[in-house]
Amino acid sequence: MNRKATALDVAKRAGVSRSAVSLVLNGRGDGNVAKESQDRIRQAALELNYSPNAIALSLRNQRSRVIGILSDEVVVSPFDGNIIGGADDVARSRGFVTVVMDTERDAARDASAVETLLDRQVDGLMYVTVGLKPIEVPQGMLRVPSVLANCYDDHPQPQLHHVIPDEVTGGRQATEHLLQLGHRDIALLAGSEDSPAAPLRVQGYRDAHAAADAPIREDRIFMAGWDIDAGYRGTMKLLDGASPADRPTAIMCANDRLAIGVALAAARLGLSVPEDLSIMGYDDETRIADTMIPALTTMALPLREIGRAAMTTLLDAIEGAGEGTHTAGKGTTVETMVPCRLVVRESTGPAPTR
Amino acid sequence: MNRKATALDVAKRAGVSRSAVSLVLNGRGDGNVAKESQDRIRQAALELNYSPNAIALSLRNQRSRVIGILSDEVVVSPFDGNIIGGADDVARSRGFVTVVMDTERDAARDASAVETLLDRQVDGLMYVTVGLKPIEVPQGMLRVPSVLANCYDDHPQPQLHHVIPDEVTGGRQATEHLLQLGHRDIALLAGSEDSPAAPLRVQGYRDAHAAADAPIREDRIFMAGWDIDAGYRGTMKLLDGASPADRPTAIMCANDRLAIGVALAAARLGLSVPEDLSIMGYDDETRIADTMIPALTTMALPLREIGRAAMTTLLDAIEGAGEGTHTAGKGTTVETMVPCRLVVRESTGPAPTR
DNA sequence: TTGAAAGCGGTACCAG
DNA sequence: CTGGTACCGCTTTCAA
Numbered sequence: 001m002n003r004k005a006t007a008l009d010v011a012k013r014a015g016v017s018r019s020a021v022s023l024v025l026n027g028r029g030d031g032n033v034a035k036e037s038q039d040r041i042r043q044a045a046l047e048l049n050y051s052p053n054a055i056a057l058s059l060r061n062q063r064s065r066v067i068g069i070l071s072d073e074v075v076v077s078p079f080d081g082n083i084i085g086g087a088d089d090v091a092r093s094r095g096f097v098t099v100v101m102d103t104e105r106d107a108a109r110d111a112s113a114v115e116t117l118l119d120r121q122v123d124g125l126m127y128v129t130v131g132l133k134p135i136e137v138p139q140g141m142l143r144v145p146s147v148l149a150n151c152y153d154d155h156p157q158p159q160l161h162h163v164i165p166d167e168v169t170g171g172r173q174a175t176e177h178l179l180q181l182g183h184r185d186i187a188l189l190a191g192s193e194d195s196p197a198a199p200l201r202v203q204g205y206r207d208a209h210a211a212a213d214a215p216i217r218e219d220r221i222f223m224a225g226w227d228i229d230a231g232y233r234g235t236m237k238l239l240d241g242a243s244p245a246d247r248p249t250a251i252m253c254a255n256d257r258l259a260i261g262v263a264l265a266a267a268r269l270g271l272s273v274p275e276d277l278s279i280m281g282y283d284d285e286t287r288i289a290d291t292m293i294p295a296l297t298t299m300a301l302p303l304r305e306i307g308r309a310a311m312t313t314l315l316d317a318i319e320g321a322g323e324g325t326h327t328a329g330k331g332t333t334v335e336t337m338v339p340c341r342l343v344v345r346e347s348t349g350p351a352p353t354r
Numbered sequence: 355m356n357r358k359a360t361a362l363d364v365a366k367r368a369g370v371s372r373s374a375v376s377l378v379l380n381g382r383g384d385g386n387v388a389k390e391s392q393d394r395i396r397q398a399a400l401e402l403n404y405s406p407n408a409i410a411l412s413l414r415n416q417r418s419r420v421i422g423i424l425s426d427e428v429v430v431s432p433f434d435g436n437i438i439g440g441a442d443d444v445a446r447s448r449g450f451v452t453v454v455m456d457t458e459r460d461a462a463r464d465a466s467a468v469e470t471l472l473d474r475q476v477d478g479l480m481y482v483t484v485g486l487k488p489i490e491v492p493q494g495m496l497r498v499p500s501v502l503a504n505c506y507d508d509h510p511q512p513q514l515h516h517v518i519p520d521e522v523t524g525g526r527q528a529t530e531h532l533l534q535l536g537h538r539d540i541a542l543l544a545g546s547e548d549s550p551a552a553p554l555r556v557q558g559y560r561d562a563h564a565a566a567d568a569p570i571r572e573d574r575i576f577m578a579g580w581d582i583d584a585g586y587r588g589t590m591k592l593l594d595g596a597s598p599a600d601r602p603t604a605i606m607c608a609n610d611r612l613a614i615g616v617a618l619a620a621a622r623l624g625l626s627v628p629e630d631l632s633i634m635g636y637d638d639e640t641r642i643a644d645t646m647i648p649a650l651t652t653m654a655l656p657l658r659e660i661g662r663a664a665m666t667t668l669l670d671a672i673e674g675a676g677e678g679t680h681t682a683g684k685g686t687t688v689e690t691m692v693p694c695r696l697v698v699r700e701s702t703g704p705a706p707t708r
Numbered sequence: 709t710t711g712a713a714a715g716c717g718g719t720a721c722c723a724g
Numbered sequence: 725c726t727g728g729t730a731c732c733g734c735t736t737t738c739a740a
């Protein structure tokens with residue numbers, strides 16, 4: 001109801017001036033304000049439940065302690081949601097607040113969102129995408145310290161620092177896990193070319209095979225899509241009617257939803273997982289991978305870590321900023337790669353002997 | 355980069371005073387400022403790419419055109435994400451910006467988040483939850499116009515307007531769909547008591563049976579949980595080893611993930627969907643329901659609509675506000691119920707004859 | 709028709 | 725040690 005208390009209210013109540021209130025409440029009381037006054041001020045502030053008006057502060061200090069986050073799809077996705085969660089953790093712990101604006105994959109809205117945020121005096125900007133992808137950096141982002149999370153500037157001379165998962169290594173380690181279990185015929189449902197993550201994971205798959213001196217059958221690699229139905233159909237193509245000797249003993253999927261489709265198909269064909277067929281997911285999607293039957297072995301995307309790392313980089317740039325050195329200057333790393341993490345559950349097991 | 359242009363810059367360039375700039379750019383130039391000056395001002399503003407500093411505006415006008423959104427779990431959930439998406443649509447179209455703060459289900463953080471937002475002079479507050487649930491309204495929310503989305507104040511005398519889905523009707527219509535297909539033995543995997551939605555949907559299930567004069571077998575109702583494994587286990591209990599005559603012909607689930615478990619179990623048991631068994635989901639979860647094999651018939655939660663309705667209510671209160679009438683005054687509706695929507699796909703079909 | 713000045717809520721500097 | 729005052733960028737009133 002009634003307005004919040006201002007510094008003036010506190011000053012009156014404590015019988016001092018506004019300046020004194022400001023000093024004391026900002027920890028610079030000692031040596032400037034009498035001990036006794038300090039106590040009265042603190043007491044009054046408490047009684048009035050005073051906290052400074054952030055707007056006035058921003059105007060005065062020319063910094064808002066707000067970080068703007070642009071996302072191409074937050075609000076429907078558990079993926080960049082987690083990135084934002086991680087970013088927010090870090091921001092909060094350092095006294096910043098994050099403001100999320102969703103552009104719903106409409107590039108035209110990016111620019112206007114950036115302007116809106118800039119008008120609100122954000123101290124920094126972060127751009128987050130659902131899947132790994134190249135983006136066109138909105139011009140305005142170069143006006144304040146900025147960072148890219150899970151996406152990157154595709155230009156020859158990238159201006160901004162980006163933080164992305166190490167997909168090649170992820171693909172490799174997932175494959176190695178299977179190889180170590182004795183699998184030698186591993187099919188790969190690799191998503192589709194629309195995501196740069198797909199070819200990277202395929203690369204990891206190839207690297208692992210090469211390192212293990214295991215041959216690759218090109219017809220085992222499918223670029224079919226990312227959804228349950230694609231997993232199901234791919235598996236049917238692979239397994240239905242094939243003689244046991246000509247079946248892959250493991251199927252590696254580019255995400256957990258594909259793995260659901262694989263499991264569905266396996267069940268329909270009367271195959272046991274992991275006895276007859278091992279299934280490997282990717283992403284470690286919450287509430288999916290861990291509750292599947294059987295629980296999915298998967299490669300966890302380090303989403304929270306990406307968010308944390310990106311925000312840390314950003315805040316360091318802001319708080320350390322002496323000059324307008326917020327674009328990646330010489331000597332600054334332009335890319336941070338965060339490793340994925342293998343999560344072994346029950347959907348993978350030793351290759352069947354045949 | 356160089357700082358943004360201020361009204362003073364524009365004034366100088368146009369050779370007028372700041373006041374003139376303000377008047378003209380706010381559409382109150384006619385009758386106050388000479389036509390010619392107006393043109394010069396507009397021209398200068400354009401050249402300098404001027405837009406007013408939102409911070410200064412907020413301080414001056416005592417309103418920020420920012421709506422704070424508190425969420426107990428946005429950032430990992432496609433559910434309240436959609437609510438926020440709908441809310442944001444409405445806010446944007448009316449010239450407001452939304453700021454999302456995630457409290458990650460930590461009630462203690464609610465209060466501090468509200469304070470933070472209040473310090474930033476938000477014009478209104480919205481509280482969003484992932485699942486329908488009663489909440490303890492943070493005190494601060496009563497200081498500005500506020501609304502609850504997908505949650506409600508459980509107190510005898512609720513202070514805030516809330517917008518929730520009509521779960522009873524949802525449960526009833528889902529059941530009716532099955533009843534109309536001839537099913538008379540419909541099992542219900544009802545989630546668990548931790549959500550108030552569960553009993554409401556059960557109520558709908560009962561209502562539909564009563565209206566159709568169909569008897570209910572109490573042992574067909576399971577409160578087992580919300581995840582894939584619960585769906586699988588529940589189905590196994592229901593179907594495995596049971597004589598065909600004693601099997602339910604349809605299984606209704608309280609969410610789509612349960613339905614995945616059901617489908618997995620059915621496949622394992624060699625049952626065809628929907629020929630031998632119909633499966634009904636709930637939620638219409640993106641990328642799950644529509645891509646399942648077979649595609650899931652489900653009851654869509656009206657999440658976007660909830661968000662839109664809640665934000666509309668809120669902004670109406672803010673913009674219409676003559677006095678401090680922002681708590682639901684007499685005559686004001688305190689509850690808005692939004693209907694769910696049946697989405698018929700391929701997992702339900704006529705009951706098998708036996 | 710125009711410009712000067714006050715004030716929104718703070719902080720910081722500078723006399724006293 | 726303390727209080728007065730200028731200023732952040734903008735709107736609005738008031739006097740010229």
